[in-house]
Amino acid sequence: MGKMKFELVEEQNTIIDSSDTLIKVVGIGGCGCNVINDMCQMTMRDVELIAINTDSQSLNKIDSHEKIQIGKKVAKGRGTGNTPEKAQKSAEEDRNIIENKLRGADMVVLVAGLGGGTGSGAGPVIADIARGMDILTAAFVITPFNVELNEEKSRIVRESYASLKDKVDMIVDIPNEKILELFTEDTGMDEAYKAVNIVLIDIMRGLVKMISKTGIQNIDFADVKRAMKGKGNSFMGVGKASGANRAKTAFENAIKNRFMGNPNLNDANFIVINFFGNMSVGDIKAIEELKLKYTGAGAMVKFGHTNVADMGDEIEVTMLISGLHDDALSGQGGTSEAYNQFTPLAAASKKDESSKPEESKETVDKEIQSAIEKSATDFMEGNYENEGLAIPTWQRIDICRRHLPKLN
């Protein structure tokens, strides 16, 4: 009966806040904790903010719901001095404390700077703890300026990125280097860093809203989970627009995120797009067109829209694009070169490729067959109630999608 009522409300286009999904955002190390601090100051609602660091002094300055000082024995209350190994040991030392703080979360979002000590070293351990508790885990990593890079630092970035990617469901990379391209020379560094944090906060807000607000075409935690689970390289963007063509412009703004480069949607595995605002028929039409356009890509597309009466003329769109190939993120125009020169991602992916032996046709066929068989079993066991059945088999099953001929 409860369910019936719920559906009735949905039909009336009312919005209900759902508090069943608990998201915990965990800032790790100096950089990650700064983001947490900014989130607190900008009153991030509906998420729990946790700061984790070895450095007690810097942790004291952070304003968050929870703070965990790790590695009291190993780091003795100080920083890790750019040695990830030390941070790793610190996190291992306090595994139980971290586990207790993460308990109860449906989703954990890790925020860390890579290339230093704590973020790079403790990040993968915390990710491991979260995954071990079967919590959906995403990581937003901020990678250093090119100037900062030397051989050692590049190695740290590369290794920690790869190890983190291995342990989380989804990873989003935000290179600091983009700041140099996006701001004028006289912009204060504080302001520039803040801008990066704001992007992150916008994305987090978008994500929380997408999950917690019940829309007309609803996207809930289950959808987000499906989109993120084990998907690796991902992209998230938030775009806003008003006036004529607002749906389309907002969509494009979300995709042209200044810090993450343009995702190549054709290479994505899963796309979740949610619109917020006082939607009109015209907007829905525009969205339908966008939907048609992007369903053409070899990805599963989940669309949602939520009517929010108090947004005036403005429309906001949140995009979650997951399962990107390692090289699917490209910069905009002339900036792509700089992005590619900045090697962590590219190097990590190259290493991946070279270590992978060529798959023979038989192995691929076998893998495809067992993936399809598994999918058939899942549907059958669910008594075919899963709506995913209507989605093309080749789109649903990753390995099928990868072995399709390219149609012009």
Next chain:
Amino acid sequence: MSNQDETIVAAVDIGTTKVVTVIAEIRGKQINVIGVGEEENNGSQQGTISNISEAARAVKASVEKAQKIAGKDIEVNNVIASVGGKHLTGIKSHGVTTLTLSREKEITQADKDRAIESAKSMPLPADREILHVIPTQYIIDGQDEIMDPLGMSGVRIETDVYIVTGATTLVENVRKTIKMAGYEMDDIYIQPIGSGNATLYEDEKELGVLLIDIGGGTTDIALYHKNALKFIKIIPVGGKYITGDLVPALQTSKSITEEIKKQYGLLYEEDAGEEIIEVPDRTRTSTRPMFRKDLAPYIKYRIYELFDMVKKELKNEGIDKSLYGAGIVLTGGGAKLNGLLRFVQENMGGSVRIGVPLQEKVTGRYEVIDKPQYSTVVGIIDYFVREHGKNERLISSSGGFLTKTSDKIKKFLSEFF
């Protein structure tokens, strides 16, 4: 036999993608097809009606098309209809009765009915109704495998039956649809019984045969063994999904994709060679070329998945090849897919054929209905004609819609029994 003994029957098969009507004259047990009509149906999903007024429109249009072909003097007031969808399920049941103390201890229809009634008296959820009760065997004083016990002697009569039930609301929706279209519904049969009846030879049913009916919205599996329906399962995957799988690949409209699928769709790349096909854009203003063989993988993954489901459903039910020694019969619109016969042969083994309504059952416009997509509609007529009265469901109990046509048939059939 004079012309007056002929009866007109109109059968309506409400499928997920289209409604097919066949109007036939019944002579003896022979179905003489005089009119066939087809209309696209946008009022059904996965085999069940989701929009009554649209489905009713399609029914009416389809019947009128068939009427036009049959001739002006043919009036259709009553129809028989099909019902499909995942909600249809079958269960086995067992009934027992002892003979009344009649002098000769000879089994009568009343005794048979009592055994069936006993098998039917099982707890049924309020939202489900019995559609078919199919006796699979009678056991008289311990002697089993008796198909017709009438006139035999005995004291204790048992029966094994296969009971097919459906969700009351969804069955009711078929009634409402037929009514809204302006017709009286004489009877309703589940789709797999229809297609099985039209396409299967008696000796196949005796030996054991697996029917796989691939429709627009569902794939129906039916197992016949020892002349009786032993198992049905409806999988909500059909040809419509294959079209859906191709739409994002071809990036054109659904209707164009459907045409391309029908004309060029295939499962094996090598069957297309280097053939190049032209795919029109949404507005049909321009076309772009593509290799026909590139359609294959988009289709085959769905087919792999579907047949994995079929195999798992059979395994779940403990059905192995020994129960369908006569092989597999593929029917329904989806059976026409290029390469499917070979795929099922390689994938499931045994003898496999494409089932179309059997010629021995049909006269008249056989050349029109000689296709897998007409199996169900022809089959329900056949069932209506041959099995009427043998379907142990109490027709009168579900609202007394037994009307003119079926009365006539009953009367006419009674001359033979």
